Amino acid sequence: MWPFTYFLQPVPPPPPPAEFDRPWRTVNWNEPVQNLLRKVDDFQPGDSEVDTLRILLHGPVGAGKSSFINSVDTALQGHITTRVPTDARIEKGFTLECKTYKLKKVTTGFYPFTFTDTMGIQATEGIQTDDIIKILHGHMRNDYVFNPVKPITKEDSKYNRHCSLKDRIHCLVSVFPANQISSIPEDVIRKMREIREKARDMGIPQAIIMTKVDETCPLVKENLEKIYTSKKIKEKVQECSVTLGITESCIYPVKNYHEEDATVPKIDILILKALINIVNFAIDYVEDHK
Ligand SMILES: Nc1nc2c(ncn2[C@@H]2O[C@H](COP(=O)(O)OP(=O)(O)O)[C@@H](O)[C@H]2O)c(=O)[nH]1
Ligand SMILES: [Mg+2]
Secondary structure (H helix, E strand, O other): OHHHHHHHOOOOOOOOOOEOOOOOOOOOOOOOHHHHHHHHHOOOOOOOOOOOEEEEEEOEOOOOHHHHHHHHHHHHHOOOOOOOOOOOOOOOOOOOOOEEEEEEOOOOOEEEEEEEEOOOEOOOOEOOHHHHHHHHHOOEOOOOOOOOOOOOOOOOOOEOOOOOOOOOOOEEEEEEEHHHHHHOOHHHHHHHHHHHHHHHHOOOOEEEEEEOHHHHOHHHHHOHHHHHOEHHHHHHHHHHHHHHOOOHHHEEEOOOOOOOOOOOHHHHHHHHHHHHHHHHHHHHHHHHHO
16 A cells, blocks of 8 residues: 555645746846946046045945945956955944045046945944934044044034035945845844935935845855846845835845955946946936035
8 A cells, every 4th residue: 555655645846936037137247347347437426516426335234335345446446455444253343433435546546436434333332323414414524533432523623514515425325234134133224224314304315235145045156147036136125125215226236345366247247337326326416416
Protein backbone atom coordinates (compact mmCIF):
# COMPACT_ATOMS: atom_id res chain seq x y z
CA MET A 1 0.00 0.00 0.00
CA TRP A 2 2.74 2.48 0.87
CA PRO A 3 3.68 3.50 -2.70
CA PHE A 4 0.06 4.74 -3.19
CA THR A 5 0.03 6.85 -0.02
CA TYR A 6 3.36 8.29 -1.14
CA PHE A 7 1.82 9.47 -4.42
CA LEU A 8 -1.18 10.96 -2.62
CA GLN A 9 0.95 13.40 -0.63
CA PRO A 10 -0.02 16.97 -1.65
CA VAL A 11 2.62 18.63 -3.76
CA PRO A 12 3.65 21.99 -2.21
CA PRO A 13 2.86 24.92 -4.51
CA PRO A 14 5.88 26.42 -6.28
CA PRO A 15 7.22 29.58 -4.59
CA PRO A 16 5.79 32.75 -6.15
CA PRO A 17 8.13 34.23 -8.73
CA ALA A 18 10.53 36.76 -7.19
CA GLU A 19 10.50 38.85 -10.34
CA PHE A 20 8.03 40.85 -12.43
CA ASP A 21 7.93 40.08 -16.17
CA ARG A 22 8.52 43.74 -16.95
CA PRO A 23 10.47 46.40 -15.03
CA TRP A 24 8.32 48.98 -13.23
CA ARG A 25 10.75 51.74 -14.16
CA THR A 26 12.76 51.81 -17.36
CA VAL A 27 16.51 52.17 -17.39
CA ASN A 28 18.71 51.91 -20.43
CA TRP A 29 21.56 49.89 -18.95
CA ASN A 30 23.57 50.38 -22.13
CA GLU A 31 23.44 54.16 -21.90
CA PRO A 32 26.99 55.48 -21.85
CA VAL A 33 27.77 57.03 -18.43
CA GLN A 34 29.26 59.96 -20.41
CA ASN A 35 25.73 60.96 -21.55
CA LEU A 36 24.59 61.32 -17.96
CA LEU A 37 27.78 63.13 -16.97
CA ARG A 38 27.17 65.62 -19.77
CA LYS A 39 23.71 66.36 -18.35
CA VAL A 40 25.22 66.99 -14.89
CA ASP A 41 27.88 69.25 -16.46
CA ASP A 42 25.17 71.35 -18.13
CA PHE A 43 23.33 72.17 -14.90
CA GLN A 44 22.76 75.87 -14.21
CA PRO A 45 21.11 76.99 -10.96
CA GLY A 46 18.70 79.16 -12.99
CA ASP A 47 19.04 82.38 -10.98
CA SER A 48 21.83 84.92 -10.73
CA GLU A 49 21.33 85.28 -6.96
CA VAL A 50 21.68 81.55 -6.32
CA ASP A 51 24.97 80.23 -7.65
CA THR A 52 24.85 76.95 -5.69
CA LEU A 53 21.97 74.53 -5.20
CA ARG A 54 21.97 73.26 -1.65
CA ILE A 55 20.96 69.65 -1.04
CA LEU A 56 20.51 68.38 2.53
CA LEU A 57 20.76 64.70 3.43
CA HIS A 58 19.12 63.35 6.55
CA GLY A 59 18.18 59.90 7.82
CA PRO A 60 18.97 57.24 10.41
CA VAL A 61 22.53 56.45 11.50
CA GLY A 62 24.15 54.00 9.10
CA ALA A 63 21.59 54.57 6.32
CA GLY A 64 24.32 55.37 3.80
CA LYS A 65 24.18 59.20 3.70
CA SER A 66 27.94 59.69 3.66
CA SER A 67 28.34 56.74 1.27
CA PHE A 68 25.83 58.35 -1.11
CA ILE A 69 27.90 61.55 -1.32
CA ASN A 70 31.00 59.42 -1.95
CA SER A 71 29.08 57.46 -4.60
CA VAL A 72 28.02 60.65 -6.41
CA ASP A 73 31.61 61.95 -6.23
CA THR A 74 32.91 58.58 -7.49
CA ALA A 75 30.48 58.53 -10.43
CA LEU A 76 31.41 62.13 -11.34
CA GLN A 77 35.17 61.63 -10.99
CA GLY A 78 35.28 58.24 -12.72
CA HIS A 79 37.29 56.67 -9.92
CA ILE A 80 36.58 55.57 -6.35
CA THR A 81 36.63 58.47 -3.88
CA THR A 82 36.25 58.33 -0.11
CA ARG A 83 36.23 62.00 0.89
CA VAL A 84 33.37 61.59 3.33
CA PRO A 85 34.12 59.29 6.28
CA THR A 86 31.70 56.36 6.53
CA ASP A 87 31.29 53.87 9.33
CA ALA A 88 30.45 50.17 9.27
CA ARG A 89 29.54 50.28 12.99
CA ILE A 90 26.09 51.78 12.82
CA GLU A 91 25.34 52.15 16.51
CA LYS A 92 26.77 55.73 16.58
CA GLY A 93 26.52 58.44 13.98
CA PHE A 94 30.05 58.88 12.66
CA THR A 95 29.26 62.26 11.12
CA LEU A 96 29.35 64.62 14.09
CA GLU A 97 29.20 67.81 12.14
CA CYS A 98 26.92 69.16 9.47
CA LYS A 99 29.50 69.41 6.80
CA THR A 100 28.83 70.82 3.36
CA TYR A 101 30.67 69.23 0.45
CA LYS A 102 31.42 70.93 -2.85
CA LEU A 103 32.16 68.42 -5.61
CA LYS A 104 35.04 69.11 -7.98
CA LYS A 105 34.64 68.86 -11.72
CA VAL A 106 37.18 66.68 -13.52
CA THR A 107 38.04 69.66 -15.75
CA THR A 108 38.12 72.74 -13.57
CA GLY A 109 35.99 74.34 -10.85
CA PHE A 110 33.08 72.88 -8.93
CA TYR A 111 29.60 71.62 -9.75
CA PRO A 112 26.87 74.17 -8.95
CA PHE A 113 25.42 72.05 -6.14
CA THR A 114 26.53 71.02 -2.65
CA PHE A 115 25.59 68.23 -0.30
CA THR A 116 25.20 68.88 3.41
CA ASP A 117 25.80 65.68 5.36
CA THR A 118 24.16 65.54 8.79
CA MET A 119 24.78 63.42 11.80
CA GLY A 120 22.28 60.54 11.77
CA ILE A 121 18.91 61.00 13.41
CA GLN A 122 18.61 58.98 16.59
CA ALA A 123 15.72 58.33 18.95
CA THR A 124 17.01 60.37 21.90
CA GLU A 125 20.48 61.82 21.25
CA GLY A 126 21.92 63.01 17.95
CA ILE A 127 20.83 65.93 15.85
CA GLN A 128 17.46 67.39 16.80
CA THR A 129 14.55 68.23 14.53
CA ASP A 130 14.91 71.95 15.34
CA ASP A 131 18.56 71.96 14.21
CA ILE A 132 17.63 70.46 10.87
CA ILE A 133 14.79 72.95 10.46
CA LYS A 134 17.30 75.79 11.05
CA ILE A 135 19.47 74.29 8.32
CA LEU A 136 16.44 74.13 5.97
CA HIS A 137 15.89 77.86 6.49
CA GLY A 138 19.58 78.60 5.87
CA HIS A 139 20.39 79.77 9.42
CA MET A 140 23.48 77.57 9.81
CA ARG A 141 26.61 78.57 8.01
CA ASN A 142 28.39 75.87 6.02
CA ASP A 143 31.03 75.19 8.66
CA TYR A 144 28.51 74.53 11.45
CA VAL A 145 29.83 71.80 13.75
CA PHE A 146 27.06 69.96 15.51
CA ASN A 147 27.31 69.89 19.30
CA PRO A 148 24.73 67.56 20.88
CA VAL A 149 25.03 69.34 24.25
CA LYS A 150 24.80 72.90 22.96
CA PRO A 151 22.49 73.36 19.98
CA ILE A 152 23.07 76.51 17.92
CA THR A 153 21.30 79.68 19.08
CA LYS A 154 20.71 83.10 17.52
CA GLU A 155 23.65 84.47 19.54
CA ASP A 156 26.12 82.07 17.95
CA SER A 157 28.53 83.49 15.34
CA LYS A 158 27.63 80.53 13.07
CA TYR A 159 23.98 81.65 13.06
CA ASN A 160 22.95 83.43 9.88
CA ARG A 161 20.23 85.90 10.84
CA HIS A 162 19.43 87.16 7.38
CA CYS A 163 18.69 84.14 5.21
CA SER A 164 17.80 84.60 1.59
CA LEU A 165 16.91 82.13 -1.15
CA LYS A 166 20.59 81.33 -1.74
CA ASP A 167 21.12 80.17 1.89
CA ARG A 168 18.08 77.95 2.02
CA ILE A 169 18.04 74.21 1.32
CA HIS A 170 16.73 73.68 -2.21
CA CYS A 171 16.10 69.93 -1.97
CA LEU A 172 15.73 67.68 1.07
CA VAL A 173 16.87 64.10 0.57
CA SER A 174 15.88 61.42 3.08
CA VAL A 175 18.22 58.44 3.04
CA PHE A 176 16.72 55.12 4.06
CA PRO A 177 18.24 51.62 4.04
CA ALA A 178 15.97 49.18 2.16
CA ASN A 179 16.99 46.22 4.31
CA GLN A 180 16.19 47.86 7.67
CA ILE A 181 12.99 49.84 7.07
CA SER A 182 10.92 47.86 9.56
CA SER A 183 13.59 47.97 12.27
CA ILE A 184 14.07 51.77 12.34
CA PRO A 185 12.84 53.01 15.77
CA GLU A 186 9.45 54.72 15.77
CA ASP A 187 10.97 57.91 17.27
CA VAL A 188 13.43 58.21 14.38
CA ILE A 189 10.61 57.83 11.84
CA ARG A 190 8.57 60.46 13.72
CA LYS A 191 11.47 62.94 13.64
CA MET A 192 12.01 62.32 9.94
CA ARG A 193 8.32 62.88 9.24
CA GLU A 194 8.38 66.15 11.23
CA ILE A 195 11.32 67.37 9.18
CA ARG A 196 9.66 66.31 5.93
CA GLU A 197 6.42 68.06 6.88
CA LYS A 198 8.28 71.26 7.72
CA ALA A 199 10.10 71.10 4.37
CA ARG A 200 6.79 70.48 2.60
CA ASP A 201 5.26 73.54 4.30
CA MET A 202 8.22 75.60 3.07
CA GLY A 203 7.66 74.20 -0.44
CA ILE A 204 11.08 72.50 -0.47
CA PRO A 205 11.09 69.53 -2.86
CA GLN A 206 11.97 66.12 -1.49
CA ALA A 207 13.36 62.80 -2.59
CA ILE A 208 14.26 59.53 -0.93
CA ILE A 209 17.43 57.64 -1.66
CA MET A 210 16.75 54.02 -0.74
CA THR A 211 20.16 52.41 -0.19
CA LYS A 212 21.47 48.87 0.30
CA VAL A 213 19.33 47.23 -2.38
CA ASP A 214 22.11 44.64 -2.72
CA GLU A 215 21.66 43.61 0.91
CA THR A 216 17.90 43.40 0.43
CA CYS A 217 17.47 41.14 -2.59
CA PRO A 218 19.87 38.35 -3.65
CA LEU A 219 18.78 38.73 -7.30
CA VAL A 220 19.86 42.37 -7.22
CA LYS A 221 23.09 41.56 -5.40
CA GLU A 222 23.94 39.21 -8.26
CA ASN A 223 22.78 41.55 -11.01
CA LEU A 224 21.91 45.21 -10.37
CA GLU A 225 19.84 45.25 -13.58
CA LYS A 226 17.15 43.33 -11.67
CA ILE A 227 16.50 46.34 -9.43
CA TYR A 228 13.24 47.24 -11.20
CA THR A 229 12.01 43.69 -11.75
CA SER A 230 12.69 42.48 -8.19
CA LYS A 231 9.42 42.14 -6.27
CA LYS A 232 11.32 42.55 -3.02
CA ILE A 233 12.65 45.97 -4.03
CA LYS A 234 9.20 47.14 -5.21
CA GLU A 235 7.81 45.98 -1.85
CA LYS A 236 10.48 48.01 -0.02
CA VAL A 237 9.73 51.11 -2.11
CA GLN A 238 6.05 50.78 -1.15
CA GLU A 239 6.97 50.28 2.51
CA CYS A 240 9.25 53.31 2.40
CA SER A 241 6.51 55.40 0.78
CA VAL A 242 3.99 54.49 3.49
CA THR A 243 6.47 54.87 6.36
CA LEU A 244 7.68 58.32 5.37
CA GLY A 245 4.56 59.52 3.58
CA ILE A 246 6.19 60.33 0.24
CA THR A 247 5.04 59.33 -3.21
CA GLU A 248 6.75 56.29 -4.77
CA SER A 249 7.81 58.29 -7.83
CA CYS A 250 10.25 60.31 -5.65
CA ILE A 251 11.97 57.22 -4.24
CA TYR A 252 15.23 56.22 -5.88
CA PRO A 253 16.61 52.80 -4.97
CA VAL A 254 20.40 52.70 -5.34
CA LYS A 255 23.41 50.66 -4.45
CA ASN A 256 26.17 52.82 -3.04
CA TYR A 257 29.83 52.23 -3.69
CA HIS A 258 31.04 50.57 -0.52
CA GLU A 259 33.40 47.69 -1.34
CA GLU A 260 34.31 48.19 -5.01
CA ASP A 261 37.81 49.16 -6.08
CA ALA A 262 36.79 50.51 -9.48
CA THR A 263 33.72 52.18 -10.94
CA VAL A 264 30.87 50.03 -12.30
CA PRO A 265 28.66 51.55 -15.05
CA LYS A 266 25.42 50.07 -13.64
CA ILE A 267 26.06 51.62 -10.20
CA ASP A 268 26.97 54.94 -11.87
CA ILE A 269 23.78 54.93 -13.95
CA LEU A 270 21.49 54.58 -10.91
CA ILE A 271 23.44 57.11 -8.84
CA LEU A 272 23.62 59.70 -11.63
CA LYS A 273 19.94 59.31 -12.56
CA ALA A 274 18.98 59.90 -8.93
CA LEU A 275 21.33 62.91 -8.79
CA ILE A 276 19.87 64.41 -11.99
CA ASN A 277 16.34 64.17 -10.55
CA ILE A 278 17.39 65.72 -7.24
CA VAL A 279 19.21 68.62 -8.92
CA ASN A 280 16.27 69.21 -11.27
CA PHE A 281 13.93 69.42 -8.26
CA ALA A 282 16.28 71.99 -6.70
CA ILE A 283 16.43 74.03 -9.94
CA ASP A 284 12.62 74.07 -10.16
CA TYR A 285 12.40 75.24 -6.54
CA VAL A 286 14.79 78.14 -7.14
CA GLU A 287 12.95 79.15 -10.33
CA ASP A 288 9.59 79.09 -8.55
CA HIS A 289 10.84 81.15 -5.59
CA LYS A 290 12.94 83.88 -7.18
N1 LIG B 1 25.95 46.75 0.97
C1 LIG B 1 25.82 48.07 1.04
N2 LIG B 1 26.41 48.74 2.06
C2 LIG B 1 26.26 50.09 2.11
C3 LIG B 1 25.50 50.81 1.15
N3 LIG B 1 25.52 52.13 1.49
C4 LIG B 1 26.26 52.22 2.63
N4 LIG B 1 26.70 51.00 3.02
C5 LIG B 1 27.50 50.68 4.21
O1 LIG B 1 26.72 51.03 5.36
C6 LIG B 1 27.56 51.53 6.39
C7 LIG B 1 27.07 52.90 6.87
O2 LIG B 1 27.20 53.83 5.80
P1 LIG B 1 27.42 55.40 6.04
O3 LIG B 1 27.52 56.05 4.71
O4 LIG B 1 28.54 55.66 7.02
O5 LIG B 1 26.03 55.78 6.74
P2 LIG B 1 25.57 57.18 7.38
O6 LIG B 1 25.64 57.03 8.87
O7 LIG B 1 24.15 57.37 6.92
O8 LIG B 1 26.46 58.26 6.83
C8 LIG B 1 28.98 51.56 5.81
O9 LIG B 1 29.66 50.39 6.22
C9 LIG B 1 28.75 51.52 4.30
O10 LIG B 1 29.83 50.91 3.62
C10 LIG B 1 24.88 50.07 0.06
O11 LIG B 1 24.18 50.60 -0.82
N5 LIG B 1 25.09 48.70 0.07
MG1 LIG C 1 27.67 59.62 7.90
